[in-house]
Amino acid sequence: MFKPNDKQPSSTLIMNDTFAERLGNVERRIVAACEKAGRPRDGVRLLAVSKTNPPEAIRAAADCGLRLFGENRVQEAQSKISMCPGGLEWHLIGHLQSNKAKAAVHLFQMIHSVDSLKLLQALDAAANVALPVLLQVNVAGEAAKFGMRPDKVAEVIDAANQMRKVEVHGLMTIPPFSPDPEKTRIHFSNLRKLRDRLQNETGTPLPELSMGMSHDLEVAIEEGSTWVRIGTDLFGSR
Numbered sequence: 001m002f003k004p005n006d007k008q009p010s011s012t013l014i015m016n017d018t019f020a021e022r023l024g025n026v027e028r029r030i031v032a033a034c035e036k037a038g039r040p041r042d043g044v045r046l047l048a049v050s051k052t053n054p055p056e057a058i059r060a061a062a063d064c065g066l067r068l069f070g071e072n073r074v075q076e077a078q079s080k081i082s083m084c085p086g087g088l089e090w091h092l093i094g095h096l097q098s099n100k101a102k103a104a105v106h107l108f109q110m111i112h113s114v115d116s117l118k119l120l121q122a123l124d125a126a127a128n129v130a131l132p133v134l135l136q137v138n139v140a141g142e143a144a145k146f147g148m149r150p151d152k153v154a155e156v157i158d159a160a161n162q163m164r165k166v167e168v169h170g171l172m173t174i175p176p177f178s179p180d181p182e183k184t185r186i187h188f189s190n191l192r193k194l195r196d197r198l199q200n201e202t203g204t205p206l207p208e209l210s211m212g213m214s215h216d217l218e219v220a221i222e223e224g225s226t227w228v229r230i231g232t233d234l235f236g237s238r
C-alpha cells in the first residue's frame with residue numbers, strides 16, 4: 001500500500017517516497033496507539049489534512065492509498081478539488097459561514113466543524129442528499145475559538161433530529177495548543193464524556209469523535225478518537 005508507483009516520472013517518485021515514509025510513520029503511530037488502548041485499528045480513520053498543499057501533493061497521497069482528505073476553507077477546496085484525482089472523499093474541518101453552506105454541500109461529503117445551530121439549518125436547507133456532520137465543541141471555553149459551548153450541544157442535536165438532510169454523527173474539537181500532549185488529554189476525555197452523556201440524554205447515537213492532530217494523535221486515540229486529522233506529519237510543515 002505504501003510502495004511508490006514505479007510508473008510515475010522520477011520527480012513524482014521522489015515525492016512519493018517522502019510521502020510514503022511519512023505515511024508509514026504516522027500509520028505506525030496509529031497502530032501503536034490502538035494497541036496500547038486495546039482498540040482495533042479500523043476504529044480510527046486517518047483524515048489527511050491537505051490544506052495549503054497543491055494537487056500534486058494530494059496525488060502523491062492518493063498514490064499511497066489515502067482516500068480521505070480534509071480542507072479548512074471552501075474557496076481553496078473549490079479551486080483544488082477539481083484538479084485532484086477522482087474517487088477521493090473531502091471533509092470540511094474549518095469554520096464555515098452560513099452563506100457558504102450551498103457551496104460546501106457540493107464540495108464536501110462530511111462537515112466536521114458545525115459550530116452553530118444557524119449553520120446547521122443552512123446546511124440542511126442546502127443539502128440534496130443526507131449530509132453527515134459533527135458538532136464542533138469548544139471544550140475549554142476559549143474566547144477566541146470557534147465551537148459550541150458544551151451546555152448548548154444537546155439542544156442542537158434535538159433540533160437536528162427534526163431536520164431533513166443533516167445527520168449528527170458525533171463531536172469534534174480543537175483543544176488549546178500545548179507542546180505537551182499529556183496536557184491535552186483532559187480535553188479529549190472531556191469530549192468523550194460529553195458524547196457519552198449526550199447519547200443518553202438525547203437518545204441519539206454519536207459514534208464519531210474527531211480529535212487528535214499531528215503532535216497529539218496518540219493521546220486522542222487513547223481517549224477514544226475515531227478520526228485523527230493529520231496535516232504536518234503527512235505533508236510537511238506549512
Ligand SMILES: *Cc1c(COP(=O)(O)O)cnc(C)c1O
Pocket residue numbers: 049051072093094174213214215229230231232233
Ligand atoms: C490544520 C488542521 C489540522 C492538522 O493539524 P496538523 O497539526 O498539521 O496535523 C487538524 N484539524 C484542523 C481543524 C486543522 O485546521
